[in-house]
Amino acid sequence: MITPVIETNALAKRFGRTWGLRDCTLSIPAGKVAALVGPNGAGKSTLLRMAAGLSRPTSGQIKILGGVPSAGDASLLKRVGYLDQERPLYKGFRVDEMFRFGAGTNPTWDMTTAHAYVDQLGISLRDRVDKLSGGQQAQVALTMCLAKQPELLILDEPAAELDPVAREDLLRLLMREVAERGTNVVLSTHALGDVGSICDYLVIMSHSTIVLADDLDFVVESHRFLSATSSNAPALPEGVTVIDTRTSSRDVTHLARMTLPLVDETWRITEPTLDEIIMAYLRLGTGSTLSQSHYDAPTTRGGVS
Amino acid sequence: MTEKQPSILFRLDPRSGIAPYRQLVDQVRQAVEMGRLRGGDQLPSVRDVVTQVTINPNTVHRAYRELEHLGLAEGRLGLGTFITQNPDVHTTEVGNAELSRQLQLWVQRASAAGLVDGDMLELLRRILNHDERVLS
Numbered sequence: 321m322i323t324p325v326i327e328t329n330a331l332a333k334r335f336g337r338t339w340g341l342r343d344c345t346l347s348i349p350a351g352k353v354a355a356l357v358g359p360n361g362a363g364k365s366t367l368l369r370m371a372a373g374l375s376r377p378t379s380g381q382i383k384i385l386g387g388v389p390s391a392g393d394a395s396l397l398k399r400v401g402y403l404d405q406e407r408p409l410y411k412g413f414r415v416d417e418m419f420r421f422g423a424g425t426n427p428t429w430d431m432t433t434a435h436a437y438v439d440q441l442g443i444s445l446r447d448r449v450d451k452l453s454g455g456q457q458a459q460v461a462l463t464m465c466l467a468k469q470p471e472l473l474i475l476d477e478p479a480a481e482l483d484p485v486a487r488e489d490l491l492r493l494l495m496r497e498v499a500e501r502g503t504n505v506v507l508s509t510h511a512l513g514d515v516g517s518i519c520d521y522l523v524i525m526s527h528s529t530i531v532l533a534d535d536l537d538f539v540v541e542s543h544r545f546l547s548a549t550s551s552n553a554p555a556l557p558e559g560v561t562v563i564d565t566r567t568s569s570r571d572v573t574h575l576a577r578m579t580l581p582l583v584d585e586t587w588r589i590t591e592p593t594l595d596e597i598i599m600a601y602l603r604l605g606t607g608s609t610l611s612q613s614h615y616d617a618p619t620t621r622g623g624v625s
Numbered sequence: 626m627t628e629k630q631p632s633i634l635f636r637l638d639p640r641s642g643i644a645p646y647r648q649l650v651d652q653v654r655q656a657v658e659m660g661r662l663r664g665g666d667q668l669p670s671v672r673d674v675v676t677q678v679t680i681n682p683n684t685v686h687r688a689y690r691e692l693e694h695l696g697l698a699e700g701r702l703g704l705g706t707f708i709t710q711n712p713d714v715h716t717t718e719v720g721n722a723e724l725s726r727q728l729q730l731w732v733q734r735a736s737a738a739g740l741v742d743g744d745m746l747e748l749l750r751r752i753l754n755h756d757e758r759v760l761s
Contacts, residue, residue, distance in 0.1 A: 351683070352683075353681050353683075488679055491679045492675065492676055492679050495675040495676075495679060495680060495681060495682060496672060496675050496676055498675075498681070498682050499671050499672045499675045499682035499685075500672060513639040513640065514639075514679075516639055516644075516645060517637055517639050517645050517678075517679055517680050517681065517684075518679060518680065518681050519681060520681050520683050520684065537644075540644070590754060591754060593642035594642075595640075595642075
């Protein structure tokens with residue numbers, strides 16, 4: 321079996337008195353573009369920072385590309401490209417100066433690729449980083465990651481705050497990299513629309529832990545809406561787990577996960593979209609189910625984002 | 626960099642609820658049915674598709690495998706994926722015309738029965754989804 325790109329076992333991280341991440345067991349296979357989705361504070365950045373070797377677990381284990389990521393293991397970390405939400409760039413630098421800095425600190429740096437990418441994006445090597453638009457800065461930051469020719473790219477909300485054209489350009493750049501070099505990608509995002517088109521592995525996080533992690537196709541295939549008239553709703557079939565329930569004056573509809581192909585004559589069965597499945601998980605335990613008539617106080621969560 | 630124009634421009638609607646690989650397969654099949662793609666035409670490389678539309682390359686591979694499975698396309702080692710010489714599309718142009726006529730008749734009957742456009746689309750969507758509410 322091929323080594324998973326990220327593998328964790330009971331991984332946990334505590335910040336003072338709050339858990340940023342707990343009981344996180346995960347195995348993301350090689351050859352995937354994996355999406356981490358979840359509300360702010362769910363632990364996505366905490367997990368990605370530990371994967372990038374920037375933060376150490378409080379307990380449990382994490383391995384990337386088969387090795388333990390730590391600041392001391394340069395030979396492992398040079399195989400990884402990590403892009404922070406903040407997209408750190410030296411603002412006073414020109415693009416070519418950033419690239420020379422990248423080449424000096426990364427033995428696998430590919431200057432031809434770096435030049436070709438910014439050229440296609442209409443960015444001049446002479447441009448100063450702080451004079452570029454937000455979208456162009458994001459593209460330069462991603463180019464810095466790609467020019468390292470990493471085996472694993474870890475991207476924390478790479479397209480957040482970008483206008484639609486800039487985000488499209490950025491994601492295409494990323495997809496072309498995957499097509500040409502087979503780079504493994506793990507990214508966090510709030511844009512559910514992107515998940516279905518660019519990702520093929522899904523990790524849903526909530527309340528500092530993982531609630532679902534699987535191949536995207538399997539996620540879609542293993543969830544169904546089950547509807548019935550509420551006054552005489554039949555018993556739920558065996559092997560289904562209800563994730564979310566909506567009620568109207570007449571009908572009850574469950575979004576359920578199934579372990580087996582469902583053969584059932586008593587419920588009306590329809591296929592949910594990927595967005596509907598993800599939203600149902602994100603609503604879990606938040607008290608924000610629309611069918612509830614009363615208002616639940618917002619759940620308090622750990623203070624990290 | 627080749628300047629060759631792609632044989633087909635794909636579109637992707639992330640909100641349609643239809644799996645992206647299925648959207649690509651459907652677009653190729655429609656292009657073959659309408660004669661916009663012919664036997665021997667080369668489909669764009671995976672790399673070209675991911676620069677046309679923002680899509681995971683694995684999804685494009687999967688769509689092309691499905692097209693091969695359907696007998697619509699064939700992979701040629703080291704060359705790319707091509708439309709087969711006599712693609713087996715189920716509906717010929719004659720068949721399409723006949724289906725259109727039947728559908729027009731059905732729409733007239735549905736209008737007479739008081740259905741508006743949205744009702745008809747919903748009914749069709751349910752039938753395509755095998756929703757048993759309309760099948761009983």
